[in-house]
Amino acid sequence: MKTLQTSVRASETIAIGRAFVLCRNHVEQSITQGSIEEEKARFTTSLQSSTEQIEALAVDSDIFAAHLEIVQDEMLSDAVMEHIGSGSSAVEACQAACADLVAMFEALDDEYLSARADDIKDIFARIEANLTGGLQNPFEGVKEGDIIVARELLPSDMALLDLNAIRGFVTALGSTTSHVCIMARNHSLAAVVGLGDALEQISSGDMLIVDSYEGKVIINPDSQTIDSYLVRQLSLDALRSEQQQVATQTVEYEGESVAVTANAGSVDDVVKAVEAGADGVGLFRSEFLYLNSSVEPTEEEQYHVYSAAAKACNGRPLTIRTLDIGGDKAVPYLGFEREENPFLGWRAIRVSLDMEQMFCRQLRAILRASAEGDVRVMFPMIATLEELIEAKRILERCKADLTAEGVKYNENIKVGVMIETPAAVFIADTLAANCDFFSIGTNDLVQYIMAADRANVKVSHLYNPYSEAVIRAIRLTIESAQRTGIECSMCGELASDSSATELLLEAGLRKFSVNTGSIAKIKYTISKL
Ligand code: PEP
Numbered sequence: 400m401k402t403l404q405t406s407v408r409a410s411e412t413i414a415i416g417r418a419f420v421l422c423r424n425h426v427e428q429s430i431t432q433g434s435i436e437e438e439k440a441r442f443t444t445s446l447q448s449s450t451e452q453i454e455a456l457a458v459d460s461d462i463f464a465a466h467l468e469i470v471q472d473e474m475l476s477d478a479v480m481e482h483i484g485s486g487s488s489a490v491e492a493c494q495a496a497c498a499d500l501v502a503m504f505e506a507l508d509d510e511y512l513s514a515r516a517d518d519i520k521d522i523f524a525r526i527e528a529n530l531t532g533g534l535q536n537p538f539e540g541v542k543e544g545d546i547i548v549a550r551e552l553l554p555s556d557m558a559l560l561d562l563n564a565i566r567g568f569v570t571a572l573g574s575t576t577s578h579v580c581i582m583a584r585n586h587s588l589a590a591v592v593g594l595g596d597a598l599e600q601i602s603s604g605d606m607l608i609v610d611s612y613e614g615k616v617i618i619n620p621d622s623q624t625i626d627s628y629l630v631r632q633l634s635l636d637a638l639r640s641e642q643q644q645v646a647t648q649t650v651e652y653e654g655e656s657v658a659v660t661a662n663a664g665s666v667d668d669v670v671k672a673v674e675a676g677a678d679g680v681g682l683f684r685s686e687f688l689y690l691n692s693s694v695e696p697t698e699e700e701q702y703h704v705y706s707a708a709a710k711a712c713n714g715r716p717l718t719i720r721t722l723d724i725g726g727d728k729a730v731p732y733l734g735f736e737r738e739e740n741p742f743l744g745w746r747a748i749r750v751s752l753d754m755e756q757m758f759c760r761q762l763r764a765i766l767r768a769s770a771e772g773d774v775r776v777m778f779p780m781i782a783t784l785e786e787l788i789e790a791k792r793i794l795e796r797c798k799a800d801l802t803a804e805g806v807k808y809n810e811n812i813k814v815g816v817m818i819e820t821p822a823a824v825f826i827a828d829t830l831a832a833n834c835d836f837f838s839i840g841t842n843d844l845v846q847y848i849m850a851a852d853r854a855n856v857k858v859s860h861l862y863n864p865y866s867e868a869v870i871r872a873i874r875l876t877i878e879s880a881q882r883t884g885i886e887c888s889m890c891g892e893l894a895s896d897s898s899a900t901e902l903l904l905e906a907g908l909r910k911f912s913v914n915t916g917s918i919a920k921i922k923y924t925i926s927k928l
């Protein structure tokens with residue numbers, strides 16, 4: 400019996416099963432390198448087949464819709480063509496271009512964007528497979544109840560796997576934001592990622608215990624260990640099914656109803672959240688629309704997404720946060736420049752106010768969708784009253800334009816402010832008098848109050864949402880909202896932490912916006928208080 404350990408908490412499940420160690424056998428045909436023109440033509444053909452395959456998969460998958468944007472981006476084909484032009488074969492050129500693009504994405508100081516490197520690898524794996532003899536299914540032979548062990552799992556692997564048949568994943572690479580973790584959380588599978596070379600100690604057929612709570616994999620456990628995990632698994636299963644019973648109910652605290660809404664980043668997320676019992680969407684992160692595209696999404700494209708999300712909410716509130724990007728989440732087409740302190744730089748509402756026309760395109764799309772449901776608009780990173788007033792002035796201008804054009808929208812659309820800067824906390828009473836609701840973004844608020852970068856492990860002991868200073872800021876914000884009579888929600892990660900639920904309720908919070916996987920847990924916790 401051996402134990403492997405990581406510090407990454409990928410999901411909240413325990414699995415016991417046999418290891419299926421993934422072996423990617425490329426049946427490569429021996430290919431002789433042709434002339435530059437021949438290699439370019441081979442690449443073009445395989446790019447075309449890859450695009451067609453991804454197009455078919457994108458019909459019902461957000462992941463492949465994002466792949467489609469990337470594979471159609473000229474940056475990708477230009478990079479390969481350049482390598483072929485300097486004498487590489489099509490395969491070598493793909494490998495070199497892939498390495499360049501992956502390095503570029505991994506260098507970005509943003510967990511979500513650096514995880515995009517997986518998409519690039521995935522797309523190039525497909526193009527190369529199409530170049531060298533076709534795609535093989537590396538999961539042939541996986542049996543019901545197996546645990547997939549792989550150096551790395553890419554988004555398209557998920558399309559080949561029957562996620563209802565397997566019990567979990569163990570990988571050498573990956574972080575909490577990698578696709579494998581997102582899929583594990585969405586499908587309640589166990590996952591331990593980031594084990595590094597220690598993974599080589601696992602062989603196909605080994606019995607594994609994958610404990611996602613502890614980031615632990617036990618190889619060939621003795622019967623006593625298996626028994627103790629079986630007991631733990633039974634009690635966790637019982638707790639989860641008890642939690643599920645309240646997932647679709649409304650919950651109360653001290654006689655007042657408490658809304659448990661969800662955080663979402665796509666229409667698909669909204670559909671899943673509603674199925675999971677969410678009382679609406681408290682945070683729709685609209686930036687993914689901009690990040691997944693090589694050009695700014697048009698008003699029409701945005702309108703379709705927001706209106707589909709509103710319909711999926713089916714009468715429940717949908718809170719759309721306007722674009723929240725910044726120096727760290729740079730979008731090439733918006734002309735971002737490298738900044739010394741990106742988190743203190745040109746981001747979120749600051750960008751929107753400086754790019755009024757782009758802001759208007761987004762606001763118009765949100766307003767148009769407000770005719771189709773309880774759509775609300777929320778501004779990120781507000782630090783001054785002037786920013787809020789200016790954002791509202793632009794919103795009013797968009798309303799007037801739509802009225803003049805005879806386009807329908809909700810004239811009384813609710814306007815909210817994210818409280819995620821210390822400045823916003825200190826002027827919360829003034830902001831409250833000028834908006835309809837607050838949502839506390841603890842992910843940023845903690846880093847700004849504690850002056851500790853949310854992604855820097857060296858200062859992670861300071862990045863603590865339970866710090867006295869943060870708790871006082873949360874209380875101040877809720878009190879200001881209560882005094883003015885506006886709604887106050889919380890959409891930062893602290894809202895999904897059931898250890899904080901009672902404290903937040905006692906402080907007066909009556910609306911939580913949580914990860915879809917935490918809806919049942921938070922509703923259950925509230926119902927038991
Ligand atoms: C937050 O800061 O708490 C928040 C929800 O916003 P994001 O994590 O998208 O910055």
Ligand code: MG
Nearest residue numbers: 819840842843
């Ligand atoms: Mg934030």
